Amino acid sequence: MNGLDAMTTPRQGRSDEYRAAEAASLWSLAPGHDSIVWESARGARIRDVEGREFIDFTSGVLVANTGHCHPTVVKAIQEQAARLLNCYDAPHPLRAEVARRLLGYAGGRFDAVALCTTGAECIDSAVKIAKAATKRFEIVSFSEAFHGKSISTSSLSGMPGTRRLVGPTVPGSIVVPFPNGYRRPAEFDVDQWANLCMDMAEEVIRINSIGQVAAIIIEPFLGAGGAHVAPPVFWTRLRRLADKLDALVIMDEVQSAFGRTGNFFAFQGHGFEPDLLCVAKGIASGVPMSAVIGRHDLFDALPAGVLSSTYGGNPLACAACLATLDVIDSEGLVDRAKHLTTVFHGRFAAWMKEIPGVGDARGMGLSMGIELVDNHLSKAPDADRALRVVAAAARHGLIVLPPSGSLSNVVRLAPPLVLSDEDAREGLDRLEAALRETVSNQGH
Numbered sequence: 495m496n497g498l499d500a501m502t503t504p505r506q507g508r509s510d511e512y513r514a515a516e517a518a519s520l521w522s523l524a525p526g527h528d529s530i531v532w533e534s535a536r537g538a539r540i541r542d543v544e545g546r547e548f549i550d551f552t553s554g555v556l557v558a559n560t561g562h563c564h565p566t567v568v569k570a571i572q573e574q575a576a577r578l579l580n581c582y583d584a585p586h587p588l589r590a591e592v593a594r595r596l597l598g599y600a601g602g603r604f605d606a607v608a609l610c611t612t613g614a615e616c617i618d619s620a621v622k623i624a625k626a627a628t629k630r631f632e633i634v635s636f637s638e639a640f641h642g643k644s645i646s647t648s649s650l651s652g653m654p655g656t657r658r659l660v661g662p663t664v665p666g667s668i669v670v671p672f673p674n675g676y677r678r679p680a681e682f683d684v685d686q687w688a689n690l691c692m693d694m695a696e697e698v699i700r701i702n703s704i705g706q707v708a709a710i711i712i713e714p715f716l717g718a719g720g721a722h723v724a725p726p727v728f729w730t731r732l733r734r735l736a737d738k739l740d741a742l743v744i745m746d747e748v749q750s751a752f753g754r755t756g757n758f759f760a761f762q763g764h765g766f767e768p769d770l771l772c773v774a775k776g777i778a779s780g781v782p783m784s785a786v787i788g789r790h791d792l793f794d795a796l797p798a799g800v801l802s803s804t805y806g807g808n809p810l811a812c813a814a815c816l817a818t819l820d821v822i823d824s825e826g827l828v829d830r831a832k833h834l835t836t837v838f839h840g841r842f843a844a845w846m847k848e849i850p851g852v853g854d855a856r857g858m859g860l861s862m863g864i865e866l867v868d869n870h871l872s873k874a875p876d877a878d879r880a881l882r883v884v885a886a887a888a889r890h891g892l893i894v895l896p897p898s899g900s901l902s903n904v905v906r907l908a909p910p911l912v913l914s915d916e917d918a919r920e921g922l923d924r925l926e927a928a929l930r931e932t933v934s935n936q937g938h
């Protein structure tokens with residue numbers, strides 16, 4: 495009897511039966527994803543199939559910036575669904591409006607938008623644009639970065655596991671060191687380390703490149719890499735490097751845009767202007783959508799139509815996107831993210847001092863990570879504890895992201911921007927309880 499023969503329809507309210515049904519028929523879930531069977535969600539609260547309620551510190555996966563099922567977004571989706579769902583690449587009334595609004599937030603030199611469906615697809619599109627515009631083919635990316643799971647975006651990933659799975663990687667993919675501030679050698683301060691990593695980056699490029707660098711791709715903070723943020727000097731050096739190579743800079747804001755960091759786009763917080771900007775996740779509050787924001791002089795290097803896809807810029811996604819932008823504006827969610835950031839980060843300093851094994855707690859805006867280690871001196875990663883913290887948090891009624899980072903020892907937090915102050919405090923109390931009750935016997 496195979497798994498499917500054994501499959502029966504799960505009974506309502508039985509998480510175990512839903513999990514068994516998935517195990518019999520679907521590809522397996524990553525560790526840390528499997529404890530709660532989501533049934534519905536509203537704002538920053540999630541309900542599971544057993545009727546239990548959880549505070550959400552995930553936004554799905556940094557998608558529900560406006561909160562889950564915001565009434566304005568739901569209404570726009572329902573109305574559009576009744577009107578027009580797909581017209582392939584034909585013009586419809588919402589596409590240009592989406593582009594106009596996105597360009598308005600991006601400002602500066604940007605004047606063109608390509609609409610796509612997933613994060614990986616918009617990264618692929620940006621790479622295509624960069625290659626066509628520069629007539630070169632090498633792409634520089636950073637260690638511990640994550641840009642998606644397609645073959646080409648995996649080639650750009652600095653996460654060893656992701657790259658290993660797609661080998662051989664796409665020719666011309668050059669990975670250089672990112673200045674991971676937590677794991678820097680003790681003799682360097684953060685700025686010195688960033689400078690040294692950029693010196694090493696230049697050397698790696700000098701050795702490996704054949705003078706064909708089209709673009710450098712970078713996240714404003716390492717997301718899946720574990721919520722690492724580079725200091726300002728890194729961005730100064732990055733601009734200098736790009737100019738020296740005459741290369742474009744692609745900013746992967748798949749996670750970071752739409753107010754999450756306390757700026758509409760995270761690049762605005764770094765004072766760094768990229769050439770191409772890739773956005774997804776929070777763009778349409780859960781309807782699959784992504785975009786490349788750039789310039790006509792770069793896009794026009796490609797023949798017309800080559801960036802279109804079946805669902806790119808479809809009316810449903812555009813309606814959800816416009817409603818999302820309206821909610822971000824009307825509810826002041828960019829400022830709300832700034833305020834909530836102070837609430838979260840305010841707790842971190844004490845946790846690092848008081849709770850054994852909390853090696854670091856960091857992030858940019860409402861994308862945060864807690865790095866768990868054996869002790870502060872060895873910094874040996876404690877991936878097992880990270881899993882236990884996720885499970886303990888769930889027992890306390892809080893959902894956090896499954897462990898991430900290249901050592902799988904970072905518990906990531908990314909709440910919806912509509913989280914109330916009470917839920918922020920209550921969720922942080924629950925997380926603190928989970929951190930305290932998972933302390934093992936190691937030294938501090």
Ligand SMILES: Cc1ncc(COP(=O)(O)O)c(C=O)c1O
Nearest residue numbers: 612613614640641642717748749
């Ligand atoms: C920074 C970054 N880039 C790209 C992607 C890929 O997006 P998608 O899963 O929609 O393909 C992700 C997904 O998590 C991401 O975090």
